[in-house]
Amino acid sequence: xxxxxxxxxxxxxxxxxxxxxxxxxxxxxxxxxxxxxxxxxxxxxxxxxxxxxxxxxxxxxxxxxxxxxxxxxxxxxxxxxxxxxxxxxxxxxxxxxxxxxxxxxxxxxxxxxxxxxxxxxxxxxxxxxxxxxxxxxxxxxxxxxxxxxxxxxxxxxxxxxxxxxxxxxxxxxxxxxxxxxxxxxxxxxxxxx
Amino acid sequence: xxxxxxxxxxxxxxxxxxxxxxxxxxxxxxxxxxxxxxxxxxxxxxxxxxxxxxxxxxxxxxxxxxxxxxxxxxxxxxxxxxxxxxxxxxxxxxxxxxxxxxxxxxxxxxxxxxxxxxxxxxxxxxxxxxxxxxxxxxxxxxxxxxxxxxxxx
Numbered sequence: 001x002x003x004x005x006x007x008x009x010x011x012x013x014x015x016x017x018x019x020x021x022x023x024x025x026x027x028x029x030x031x032x033x034x035x036x037x038x039x040x041x042x043x044x045x046x047x048x049x050x051x052x053x054x055x056x057x058x059x060x061x062x063x064x065x066x067x068x069x070x071x072x073x074x075x076x077x078x079x080x081x082x083x084x085x086x087x088x089x090x091x092x093x094x095x096x097x098x099x100x101x102x103x104x105x106x107x108x109x110x111x112x113x114x115x116x117x118x119x120x121x122x123x124x125x126x127x128x129x130x131x132x133x134x135x136x137x138x139x140x141x142x143x144x145x146x147x148x149x150x151x152x153x154x155x156x157x158x159x160x161x162x163x164x165x166x167x168x169x170x171x172x173x174x175x176x177x178x179x180x181x182x183x184x185x186x187x188x189x190x191x192x193x
Numbered sequence: 194x195x196x197x198x199x200x201x202x203x204x205x206x207x208x209x210x211x212x213x214x215x216x217x218x219x220x221x222x223x224x225x226x227x228x229x230x231x232x233x234x235x236x237x238x239x240x241x242x243x244x245x246x247x248x249x250x251x252x253x254x255x256x257x258x259x260x261x262x263x264x265x266x267x268x269x270x271x272x273x274x275x276x277x278x279x280x281x282x283x284x285x286x287x288x289x290x291x292x293x294x295x296x297x298x299x300x301x302x303x304x305x306x307x308x309x310x311x312x313x314x315x316x317x318x319x320x321x322x323x324x325x326x327x328x329x330x331x332x333x334x335x336x337x338x339x340x341x342x343x344x345x346x
Contacts, residue, residue, distance in 0.1 A: 032199035034345045037224070058195070065225060065346060067285035069292035097256045099264030120313065122285045122295040144297055144311025150254040150264035153311040181291050185224065185346035188195060 031191035033059075039183045046172035047184045053167045056131035060190030062166070064125040068182035071121055071145075075175030077113035079125070081137060081160050082167050085110065089161050096154040112141050112158045115173060119147035126189075131165040198345040199227070205339045210235060210332040216341045217322040221288035224346030226320070228282040232337030233275055234327050237302070240271040242282070243324040244294070250315040253298075258307040269328050270310050276303030286346075287320040294320060 035055060038047050052062070078085065090110035096103055098116070105114075113123055123143030129135060141156040171184060200223070205214050219226065241248065251268040271280060280300040286292060294314040301307045323341075327333065 032197075032344075033195040034198045035195050037346045055195070065285070065344070067292070067295060097254060097262035099254045099262050102256060102260060102262055120293060120295055122297070124283065124297075142297060142309070144254070144295055146252070146295070146311070146313050149266070150252045151311060151313065153254045153256060153309065181289070183224070183286060183346060187198065187344075
């Protein structure tokens with residue numbers, strides 16, 4: 001059978017495609033991308049992610065995942081946005097349990113975690129609408145820390161009463177350095193493109 | 194440079210009742226592991242995970258739907274019912290050998306039981322396998338689905 005050009009074959013209702021993907025549905029958008037990670041080779045006062053505004057066009061939300069071992073004492077963790085460490089600009093609420101009932105906490109502070117003693121700590125912080133400029137910034141953290149036993153489970157909420165887009169995040173414990181091997185990773189969620 | 198993550202590593206859908214779902218030979222190329230399941234059991238009981246074949250050195254703290262909480266020093270965690278159960282387990286720094294392992298568990302059992310747990314496995318070995326069973330030898334039922342994901346970090 002001879003080869004006939006489509007345009008001369010008498011078929012009038014045809015469509016040309018320039019892509020080999022013609023007719024194949026596009027893959028679903030992803031939207032859970034690692035942006036940056038820091039692993040401490042030695043203890044440090046804080047971890048900072050800066051220059052986050054470069055991700056504003058690509059993502060809606062941010063997520064931080066962290067884990068550390070070797071904390072030596074108790075103390076709150078601060079999560080400060082854009083270098084703002086003024087306690088009055090933040091509000092925090094938490095629910096927690098060490099296994100003997102539930103308790104709650106209310107603070108005027110940029111706190112996002114509490115280390116009940118030395119030992120281990122882990123958490124997943126979701127920062128919602130991180131780059132919106134029409135709303136205050138709200139985050140939540142489900143965290144767990146422990147010394148030698150079961151430890152404490154907490155659900156933390158954190159509000160920064162500022163509508164600015166987030167450009168930097170600083171994380172530290174008010175009573176101790178973050179220990180060596182502490183790892184903190186930041187992810188972009190809800191890809192826009 | 195953003196790196197796509199939350200990588201699907203394996204999915205198991207049971208074609209017959211089974212007492213254990215096992216993810217083995219887990220690559221050590223990710224930072225965190227996440228297991229998501231939609232499953233049911235032949236009888237309501239706690240879930241009993243094993244790590245690297247071990248059921249020892251577990252401890253946990255739990256809050257649940259009845260506004261109560263408790264702790265344990267065993268691997269009997271969460272709650273699985275005979276109806277539909279949804280769950281998420283997240284393991285932090287699972288391939289590290291310089292820290293004990295922490296993981297969180299969230300389960301909802303047939304819309305009647307919700308639990309959140311913070312768990313600890315007091316060993317520093319890298320996690321290469323995770324098994325999920327049900328206490329007292331009960332089984333996961335046909336159609337139960339378990340997916341394992343890895344995230345970079």
